[in-house]
Structure formats: C-alpha cells, structure tokens
Amino acid sequence: MAGALDVPEDRRASPYTGWTREHWLAQADHLLDSVKPFASPSSARFELPGRPSVSGFDSDALEGFARTFLLAAWRIVADQGRGPVAEDLIARYSSGLAAGADAAHPEAWPRIPQGRPGQPMVEAASIALGLHYTREWLWDKLDTRAQGLVADWLGEFVGNPTWPNNWMLFQTVTEEFLSSIGAEYEESEILRGLDATEEWYVGDGWYTDGAGRNFDYYIGWAMHLYPLVWTQMAEGGARNDRALAAREVYRDRLRQFLERYFDFFGADGAPIHQGRSLTYRFAAAAPIWVGEMFDCSPYGAGLSRRAASGVMKHFAEHGAPDERGLLTLGWHEPFLPMVQNYSGPASPYWASKGFIGLMLPADHRVWTAPESPLPVEVADFETAIGPVGWSLSGTKRDGVVRLLNHGSDKARHHTTPLAEYTDAFYSPLAFSTVTAPDTEAEAWAKRVGNHVALIAPDGRVTSRAVIEPIGAAAEWGASRHVPGFEEEPGGTVRGVEGAEIETQTFVKEGAEIRVHRVTAPAGWTVREGGYPVAGPEQVLRGENEKLPGAFAINDLGVMSRIESLGGWTSAGVESELGANALGAFSGTPYLMAEHPGGTVFYRSKVMVYRLPDEGVDEGADESVDEGGEVAE
Structure with a gap:
C-alpha cells in the first residue's frame, strides 16, 4: 500500500x-x-x-x-x-x-x-x-x-x-x-x-x-x-x-x-x-x-x-x-x-x-x-515567549532546539489551587527536539531528568509542582517553586515547610548555565538532572569525579552533559529500561550534594546536542561563554 x-x-x-x-x-x-x-x-x-x-x-x-x-x-x-x-x-x-x-x-x-x-x-x-x-x-x-x-x-x-x-x-x-x-x-x-x-x-x-x-x-x-x-x-x-x-x-x-x-x-x-x-x-x-x-x-x-x-x-x-x-x-x-x-x-x-x-x-x-x-x-538563536515563561535556544550546527520552562506546569488544570500535581510533560525545567522525559511511572517518580529536587533523609523525592514565573527573555529565564511530595500518584503535592527553590537559566549557543537558590533543611540532598537521552541500544555513560560532571550518549549520537560550576559534590547517570518514548534504553546525567541547611547556591552547566558525523569535537563546548553575572 x-x-x-x-x-x-x-x-x-x-x-x-x-x-x-x-x-x-x-x-x-x-x-x-x-x-x-x-x-x-x-x-x-x-x-x-x-x-x-x-x-x-x-x-x-x-x-x-x-x-x-x-x-x-x-x-x-x-x-x-x-x-x-x-x-x-x-x-x-x-x-x-x-x-x-x-x-x-x-x-x-x-x-x-x-x-x-x-x-x-x-x-x-x-x-x-x-x-x-x-x-x-x-x-x-x-x-x-x-x-x-x-x-x-x-x-x-x-x-x-x-x-x-x-x-x-x-x-x-x-x-x-x-x-x-x-x-x-x-x-x-x-x-x-x-x-x-x-x-x-x-x-x-x-x-x-x-x-x-x-x-x-x-x-x-x-x-x-x-x-x-x-x-x-x-x-x-x-x-x-x-x-x-x-x-x-x-x-x-x-x-x-x-x-x-x-x-x-x-x-x-x-x-x-x-x-x-x-x-x-x-x-x-x-x-x-x-x-x-x-x-x-x-x-x-x-x-x-x-x-x-x-x-x-x-x-x-x-x-x-x-x-x-x-x-x-x-x-x-x-x-x-x-x-x-x-x-x-x-x-x-x-x-x-x-x-x-x-x-x-x-x-x-x-x-x-x-x-x-x-x-x-x-543561525543559532535565543528567543523567548514572555507571557508563557519559556526561553528557546536553537543551534544551527546540529539542528537541535531546546525549551527552558519557567511557566507551564498544568498543576491546577480543572482543579482548585489546593489540588496541585505534577505532570511529566510540564514539570521538567527543559525539553528539546532530540529528547523526551522518562514517563514510565517508576522512572518518572524519581524526578531525575531536567529536575532540581530535594531528597529527604528517608529517600522521598520532591516534585516541581506549581511554578511561579519570575520572567523570561532571550538567553534568560527564572522561576521559583516550593518543592513537595505527592500524597499519591497524580494527587495533591504538599510543600516541604520552609523549603523553596529559585532557578535562573542563562543560555547561549546551546549551553545552559543553571543557577539554583535552594532553601532546605539540613541533612537533605539536592539533585539536578540534565536531559534524558534514549535510543534502541544501551546508552553510553561517563562520569568525571574531579569536576564533578557526567554525560550520557545514545547510539544516534545525541549527547547529554552536566557539569558542576559550584556547590555540587558528586555526579552520576541514572539508567532506565522501557521508560522513554525515544528508545528502550535511556540515561540521564545528574549532580548531587548534601544540603547544609539554610540557603545555598548550586550552579551547573547543562548541554544536549547532536554529535557531528566525524565524532566529538572536544573543544567545541569549551569555547562557549559560561554565562555572565548571576543575580543572587
């Protein structure tokens, strides 16, 4: 036919x-x-x-x-x-x-x-x-x-x-x-x-x-x-x-x-x-x-x-x-x-x-x-949709477009403001044309991909529920949210008392500088994930303890990287099977740190891009400006 x-x-x-x-x-x-x-x-x-x-x-x-x-x-x-x-x-x-x-x-x-x-x-x-x-x-x-x-x-x-x-x-x-x-x-x-x-x-x-x-x-x-x-x-x-x-x-x-x-x-x-x-x-x-x-x-x-x-x-x-x-x-x-x-x-x-x-x-x-x-x-571009709270970044060299989300959450869809919940297609901080969130229930519950989350001493992971936009413009966006726990899947999110995460993102030529102002209790863990990459074959992964930093790359040549620019103490890659719409195998690089209590800044550099046919250009992203001044 x-x-x-x-x-x-x-x-x-x-x-x-x-x-x-x-x-x-x-x-x-x-x-x-x-x-x-x-x-x-x-x-x-x-x-x-x-x-x-x-x-x-x-x-x-x-x-x-x-x-x-x-x-x-x-x-x-x-x-x-x-x-x-x-x-x-x-x-x-x-x-x-x-x-x-x-x-x-x-x-x-x-x-x-x-x-x-x-x-x-x-x-x-x-x-x-x-x-x-x-x-x-x-x-x-x-x-x-x-x-x-x-x-x-x-x-x-x-x-x-x-x-x-x-x-x-x-x-x-x-x-x-x-x-x-x-x-x-x-x-x-x-x-x-x-x-x-x-x-x-x-x-x-x-x-x-x-x-x-x-x-x-x-x-x-x-x-x-x-x-x-x-x-x-x-x-x-x-x-x-x-x-x-x-x-x-x-x-x-x-x-x-x-x-x-x-x-x-x-x-x-x-x-x-x-x-x-x-x-x-x-x-x-x-x-x-x-x-x-x-x-x-x-x-x-x-x-x-x-x-x-x-x-x-x-x-x-x-x-x-x-x-x-x-x-x-x-x-x-x-x-x-x-x-x-x-x-x-x-x-x-x-x-x-x-x-x-x-x-x-x-x-x-x-x-x-x-x-x-x-x-x-x-050409490369950085644009924004201010009323929505979105910043967009495209890179001509690999044809990839990324969206930084500081405003769409679907948390109060059909509900009162008290009935808040998170959604895999709205809550993440970023999306792209070459990646998809891990949406299988157990994988999504971990809140790794493009999330900055608090992890309680008992292992529970907070959600990014109601997003409060601060602003969005070309190359920059900002929002804040109260991290919380879902009482049941798809149910109400109850915020952690005294906790707040404010995030600013700066993007240029596809490189994102993310700055998180995290207020949380002592003894909790802070974790940020980069973009999940997925494909039909096992995702390659790597970690750099010195930076710290990590990367994941699929068999189609899509690379996801995350590196510490301050505050983070360890890195890793979360691997999943059958969790992602773009392939059976997926991997998400992440950074972690123990939170000392009070308010602390965590900075990272995040990238997702398609490798050139001839392989990795190791110097390509080293020349990217790592962002201007960060508002504190």
Whole structure:
C-alpha cells in the first residue's frame, strides 16, 4: 500500500524536505485506506487495534469514525468532491453518518451525555467541522432522514456543560453548524466558549488552556484553529458581524503566535517534545496551515511549507504510520507510558488536523513557493515567549532546539489551587527536539531528568509542582517553586515547610548555565538532572569525579552533559529500561550534594546536542561563554 515515502521527491521545489502536495495527498490516502479493514459494515465505527481508552470500546469506535472523517473531509475538499478518491470517501462516510447517528442501528454511536461532559462531545466537533467543509458534496446529498438523524445526534450537545478548557470550543463549532442547517441550538453556548478564550488569553498570541498555566501544542491545534474556523462557519449567519470583527482579532493573535512557533522545530522536523496528547504528532502543523488559510502568517509561504512538511516527513521516516499504515499510541513507535488514559486506539487520528492545508488549492502560494529554511537552519538563536515563561535556544550546527520552562506546569488544570500535581510533560525545567522525559511511572517518580529536587533523609523525592514565573527573555529565564511530595500518584503535592527553590537559566549557543537558590533543611540532598537521552541500544555513560560532571550518549549520537560550576559534590547517570518514548534504553546525567541547611547556591552547566558525523569535537563546548553575572 503506497504512502508518501513512495512518491518521488522534488528537491527543486522543496530543497529541504523534497515533499510536494502530492506527498501530502498520498499520505492522506495511505492513512484513510489503511483504516478501512477496521470499519464496521456501514463504516459508522472504526475499531482499531490497541489499548482502549478510559471512555470505553464504543466511544473509541466513534472516535475512529470522527477523527478519520476529519481527514477525509480535507481530502474531499482537496479534490473538490470529484474523482474516484473523493467519491469513495463521500460514499463511505455518508453511509457511516446515517448508521452511526441512528440509535436503532447496530452500529449506532454512543449518545452525547446529558448533564455532564463526555467524549462524544469531542467527536461531535470533528463531525461538525467535516460536514461544514464538505457540505455541498456530502451533507447536501444525504437524504432527509439521515440529515435528521445526524442533526438530532449533534443536537444532544445543546444544553449540556463541557470541561472548562478547549472543550468549550467543541460546543461552539458544533452548535454553529446546527445553526447553519436550521436545527436547534443555543446562541449563548456558541458564544461562551469564545468568551472563555478571552479570559485565557495571556498575550503574544498565547492562551492557557483553561485555568492555571496550561501551555502546550493544544494552543495551536485547538485555541487558534477553532475560533478562526468558527468565523468561517458563522459568516453570513446570525452572528456574521461578530464573526467578521473577531476574525481580525484571531488573525492578529495567530500571527503573533506564529512569530515564535517556527522556533519549536528541529532541523530534522521534530517538534519539541512537551505537553499532553503528543500522540497527535503532526497535528503540530495545524496552526501553520491555518496561518496560510487566513493569510496571517508573519513569514513567507515557503517557511510554512517547509515546517509543515518537515514535521510530517519526520514522523513518516520514524514509524508513524507503522507498517500497517496505522497511527499508534506513541510518538514514533508505540509507547504507552507517554499516553494519557483518555487516549484510545483511534485518538492519534487527531493528527488529521495537520492535513488541514490540503484544503488550500494546488496553485496556492504555500504549494508553489520554494521551501525556505527553519530558524534553526539559518543561525543559532535565543528567543523567548514572555507571557508563557519559556526561553528557546536553537543551534544551527546540529539542528537541535531546546525549551527552558519557567511557566507551564498544568498543576491546577480543572482543579482548585489546593489540588496541585505534577505532570511529566510540564514539570521538567527543559525539553528539546532530540529528547523526551522518562514517563514510565517508576522512572518518572524519581524526578531525575531536567529536575532540581530535594531528597529527604528517608529517600522521598520532591516534585516541581506549581511554578511561579519570575520572567523570561532571550538567553534568560527564572522561576521559583516550593518543592513537595505527592500524597499519591497524580494527587495533591504538599510543600516541604520552609523549603523553596529559585532557578535562573542563562543560555547561549546551546549551553545552559543553571543557577539554583535552594532553601532546605539540613541533612537533605539536592539533585539536578540534565536531559534524558534514549535510543534502541544501551546508552553510553561517563562520569568525571574531579569536576564533578557526567554525560550520557545514545547510539544516534545525541549527547547529554552536566557539569558542576559550584556547590555540587558528586555526579552520576541514572539508567532506565522501557521508560522513554525515544528508545528502550535511556540515561540521564545528574549532580548531587548534601544540603547544609539554610540557603545555598548550586550552579551547573547543562548541554544536549547532536554529535557531528566525524565524532566529538572536544573543544567545541569549551569555547562557549559560561554565562555572565548571576543575580543572587
């Protein structure tokens, strides 16, 4: 079964990736063809193999329909509803809609729950979006009975609450579609999701996804995507004036967001490995395409194409989709320890959002402009997203991008400030395009990778829970937190009385100087970890007692190093098996010291980089300036 990798590359039009619109079409067709064997007889349910989600088998089968339907919708629009591919998809998903929405049909979807949030609400939004964009070829061709059944199923959303985050936008687009077909809807429910995003907007194009400081890729593939497509759905209707006015606001915010978003991708196309639902993979390309759709990208179309094709090609070359043509629960290959319990076998198909650019015609500038290089391919850079508390650092020599996190913690997501917890995809101090946190439960409980932790005399390790941002700018960032212990996994973190850790980071040319002002009881141990590196073979490791310092290097040539610049007394490497999404073997270098009590400064130099093909340049990082003055 052919996929994008079987299409000849065109290095003249795409000098960086070789990918063209034909590659995107081929990859979409490959994914859609590969799920056909798992469809029910009427194609209302797609029962894909894999671990079920917490929502159950029936919900997972609905998810298989809705999320692949979103991809099918973009693909139908790409061919303007004509030709064998589009016609086959229209027939398949028309049949599925009629059967799934019929409560009496053996392939019926689970209903949208009443009085509480439920997973069918998420899938309703994908179905509504797909129907909106394919209306003239699919919805308008459904018979009256099928239209009524689908409208009734979607209409169960009306009058019901959602979770107070991006889920509110699912209700916005679903009920806007209901309005457009003359079905029952509630205007206040359309608008309350849009109003909520105003409360979550923090500046520079960034939102928090609900209460707290929940910053991750959802901001691009949800918080920017849904409001802008809503303005298209509402245009010409009862909310036309609001939609037109809001579009300019949303376009400007997306433009600001995209000014720094291209910094998140390594030269190999890999996105920075941070945040939840990373199994959606190339959904990370969605806001790039939306910027082109709404003519608000701050840069040329060649950069948009290069970034989007780069991320798609990266995953295609690293096992996603797999040899069956399926997207699995993982990053490259299947890896359940990085997957949240709400994700089931079809959840990865929200990656369909990354194909939204297929709705742009073949003669659109994004498909005709030659690719231009990513920021990390142009020069070294240090940038920042102040409202989020992030500093970014990219190095041209190895194409690696790093993110220093002084502001995203997800500690109060859906909760009161008293119910704090840590999350492997938010709590660490740093992330990169070539590393991932150790997320297997026992490994994560050690809090080694990119954590500065206190270890109690009884061996318990503190968490970095609620992060209090101090500031972030190019080359610098700072935050503080109260280290504490989780009462149970994923539960409340109780702070250590009288303890506090304030961290400043200085970064230049990929070298990080980390300064920790640690206040803690006497007799406790302080430990800081560098970046975990992982690969399919045993990680090499080394220690230097004189510095002290340590390093770990994987079989792919990614090196993680940490060295003491003051305060630390010993070093080591923590090794894990089956803990990391990037490989079976992982290793994390770390520094340690016994804390004398009171307040003490600990300084370190941390690096993660890809070795040159010819081997280690031992002098390369010796020339890096070890930072300027440190504020004490």
